[in-house]
């Protein structure tokens with residue numbers, strides 16, 4: 574019997590997510606997703622690292638966990654200890670780190686450890702779609718906190734925590750992307766990080782810090798991680814090599830106290846994350862990470878300039894945005910009359926893929942006329958041509974830009 578003729582439908586359990594669409598190739602002008610700049614991928618360095626590490630210790634691939642145990646390849650965790658100390662001011666040891674298959678698995682493990690159906694969590698109102706969807710799928714209610722140019726508004730966070738307390742609700746965590754927020758590109762200043770920690774302690778609600786973009790700050794200087802400022806250990810910190818090196822490697826990590834880590838380890842039943850990726854990264858990063866990242870940042874900044882210039886040229890005042898402090902996204906406001914969910918399809922038909930704002934927000938109404946554009950992956954030429962094509966579709970569908 575061919576698999577096409579077998580009917581799986583009656584066997585599917587209730588509550589499965591909607592079926593995935595079949596991949597039909599990348600569009601010509603792709604401003605979606607978190608893809609990186611192919612020209613800045615340190616390919617030669619990765620090839621040399623792979624050769625060196627495999628020749629030296631390749632035979633450890635014959636064991637699950639590479640003789641490093643279930644928390645991941647020890648030299649990679651040791652690199653992270655040094656990096657997190659130098660960049661983010663975090664004091665942790667290799668034993669506090671769990672290597673994951675991308676930080677998406679980190680999100681799943683933290684959620685699996687802390688959340689159950691009916692729970693409430695606090696998140697930034699405009700937020701990473703992958704985080705929002707994971708909450709929806711688990712039947713968890715996200716309470717969105719508005720952002721301003723300096724990230725999550727602490728007055729609004731305080732009010733939300735008080736309001737929930739009055740209703741007898743203790744949120745499971747405060748999820749934040751404080752260092753180059755997705756999608757707004759804001760950076761939470763130290764004062765707000767400290768204020769968030771005070772609220773966290775006062776309400777007994779831990780902070781879940783997602784630092785996925787922390788390496789991509791134009792100035793190269795970042796505030797200390799919230800984890801670094803915490804005195805009581807109530808912060809779970811996750812990060813990734815997707816944005817600094819390459820997303821297809823699928824390597825992320827969690828820094829957490831053992832009480833939480835031991836629960837996550839018990840949930841991580843995949844026999845360990847990809848070993849080759851971890852070995853190559855450890856070998857490459859120890860020698861080259863701090864030289865590679867500034868080169869990547871300069872290239873991304875140049876692409877952002879091209880995107881902002883192209884939007885100014887083709888949309889004029891119809892496209893409003895703040896110059897983000899780093900990252901790979903621009904969060905763009907279009908005039909009130911534009912419905913980004915309705916712009917998306919005709920734009921795709923014209924070969925331009927965008928992320929409509931409502932998919933990146935828990936406030937669908939307020940984000941109706943916003944879109945997120947990723948500028949890391951398309952070339953300068955593609956950015957220019959793609960924005961011109963998008964403006965044409967927007968004019969045809971909504972009469973803007975005039």
Ligand SMILES: Cc1ncc(COP(=O)(O)O)c(C=O)c1O
Pocket residue numbers: 606607674675676677678701703750755783785812813814815820823824825
């Ligand atoms: C805020 C945030 N967290 C986590 C992820 C997941 O990244 P990865 O699984 O590639 O590490 C992303 C990806 O874009 C993201 O934007």
